[in-house]
Amino acid sequence: MRIILRFDERSLARTRHVLLSAARAHGLDGTRLDDFLLAADECVVNAVRHGGGEGRVVLWCADGVLICEVSDRGPGIPERVLAGTSLPPSVEPGGRGIWLMRRLADEVAFTTGPGGTVVRLGMRVSPPARELAALDAQPGVTARPAGSVLVGRGVLGEPLVELLHGDVPEVQVVLGDPAE
Structure with missing residues (x-):
C-alpha cells in the first residue's frame, strides 16, 4: 500500500492524522511512533x-522500513544548512528541524536544488507489517481493497476514505507495489 497526499498550510492537521494512522497501521508505536511523527x-x-x-x-x-518521502517545489536547502550536524545555538531562530530529523529517524536522505527538495525518512518496523493485516488489527478498523481505494473505518472512528479526503487537497491510497 502506498499513500500519496498533497498538503498545504490549511491541511497540516489532517496530514498529521493521516501520518499517525498510517504509521500505527504499519506497526509503529510508543517512542518509535512519536519519533517518526x-x-x-x-x-x-x-x-x-x-x-x-x-x-x-x-x-x-x-x-521492514516505513518510508515517508516529503517533496516541495521551493528554492532548495542551502548546502551550509545540510552540512551542519550540530544543534544550532539557542539564540538562533529556527534551524532545528533538520537536526531533529537526523536524530529521530533511522534513515534520512536529502535531495535538493533550485527545483525543490525531497526528504526521505526511513523508520524500521519490527516485525514487518502487512498493510491490510495491520489495518485490520487496529481497534475499530475494518479494511478491504476496493479498486485502488481503501475502504474502512480509521482509528479515530472516522471512515478511512473520509479521513483521507477531508481537508487534504489530494490523496491517493494505492494498494500494491509502491514502485508501480
Whole structure:
C-alpha cells in the first residue's frame, strides 16, 4: 500500500492524522511512533514554510522500513544548512528541524536544488507489517481493497476514505507495489 497526499498550510492537521494512522497501521508505536511523527512533521512544516507553501507526502513500507518521502517545489536547502550536524545555538531562530530529523529517524536522505527538495525518512518496523493485516488489527478498523481505494473505518472512528479526503487537497491510497 502506498499513500500519496498533497498538503498545504490549511491541511497540516489532517496530514498529521493521516501520518499517525498510517504509521500505527504499519506497526509503529510508543517512542518509535512519536519519533517518526515528529520527524515527518518537521519535513511537512519545512515544506510549507520554506518550500513554496505546499508539498506532497508519499508513504509506503518496503523491506521492514516505513518510508515517508516529503517533496516541495521551493528554492532548495542551502548546502551550509545540510552540512551542519550540530544543534544550532539557542539564540538562533529556527534551524532545528533538520537536526531533529537526523536524530529521530533511522534513515534520512536529502535531495535538493533550485527545483525543490525531497526528504526521505526511513523508520524500521519490527516485525514487518502487512498493510491490510495491520489495518485490520487496529481497534475499530475494518479494511478491504476496493479498486485502488481503501475502504474502512480509521482509528479515530472516522471512515478511512473520509479521513483521507477531508481537508487534504489530494490523496491517493494505492494498494500494491509502491514502485508501480
